[in-house]
Amino acid sequence: MNWLEKEGIEFLKKVGIRSDFKVLDFGCNEGDYTIPASIITKDKGSVIAIDIDKSSFEVIKSYSNNIGLNNIIYLLNDKNNFDLNIQDYSVDFVMAYDVLHYFELSKRTELYNEFTRVLKSGGIFSVFPKHTKNDSPNNNLANITTNVLIKEIANSGFTLSKKVCGKLNHYGNIEHNCVYNFIN
Numbered sequence: 026m027n028w029l030e031k032e033g034i035e036f037l038k039k040v041g042i043r044s045d046f047k048v049l050d051f052g053c054n055e056g057d058y059t060i061p062a063s064i065i066t067k068d069k070g071s072v073i074a075i076d077i078d079k080s081s082f083e084v085i086k087s088y089s090n091n092i093g094l095n096n097i098i099y100l101l102n103d104k105n106n107f108d109l110n111i112q113d114y115s116v117d118f119v120m121a122y123d124v125l126h127y128f129e130l131s132k133r134t135e136l137y138n139e140f141t142r143v144l145k146s147g148g149i150f151s152v153f154p155k156h157t158k159n160d161s162p163n164n165n166l167a168n169i170t171t172n173v174l175i176k177e178i179a180n181s182g183f184t185l186s187k188k189v190c191g192k193l194n195h196y197g198n199i200e201h202n203c204v205y206n207f208i209n
């Protein structure tokens with residue numbers, strides 16, 4: 026509650042989400058970032074929440090209905106699908122928070138290309154690079170450092186624009202960590 030309706034909002038505003046943004050939350054899970062983004066954009070913008078797990082949408086729907094949010098669009102994805110059903114150049118801000126470790130390099134590259142396609146020119150791609158070699162290594166990022174991941178994203182045509190550190194939510198635990206914004 027404190028995270029969803031206070032700290033999460035403060036952090037995402039600091040990261041750069043504005044009230045008129047169309048936000049894409051890729052791998053939204055139960056909405057730890059979807060809900061704060063939806064609150065920031067509730068009057069003038071929207072959030073597309075994407076996951077492969079339908080039950081996570083029910084958790085988000087229940088919470089958002091309770092507090093009167095109606096600007097979240099849900100997109101159920103297939104595990105190996107990177108062709109998102111979203112118009113070209115239509116999104117202001119893509120979040121890939123604590124999700125890139127699920128994908129091997131070739132799939133991550135497909136994802137970066139898809140984010141490039143859906144982002145407006147000058148749009149922001151924001152990454153929370155959890156589970157790299159230097160931060161609870163796991164899965165496909167276990168053997169690469171955060172710096173290597175940042176270079177990999179830059180090699181896909183993005184330009185690193187800012188690093189924002191503060192209190193972040195990782196599976197319900199609040200930890201000090203950083204996200205990285207890239208400009209399309």
Ligand SMILES: C[S@@+](CC[C@H](N)C(=O)[O-])C[C@H]1O[C@@H](n2cnc3c(N)ncnc32)[C@H](O)[C@@H]1O
Binds near residue numbers: 053075077
């Ligand atoms: C570790 S959770 C992170 C959730 C959220 N972004 C956060 O930081 O709190 C990763 C989420 O990505 C989802 N996911 C995994 N593969 C996916 C895919 N191909 N497309 C969309 N979501 C996916 C998982 O189901 C899970 O809910």
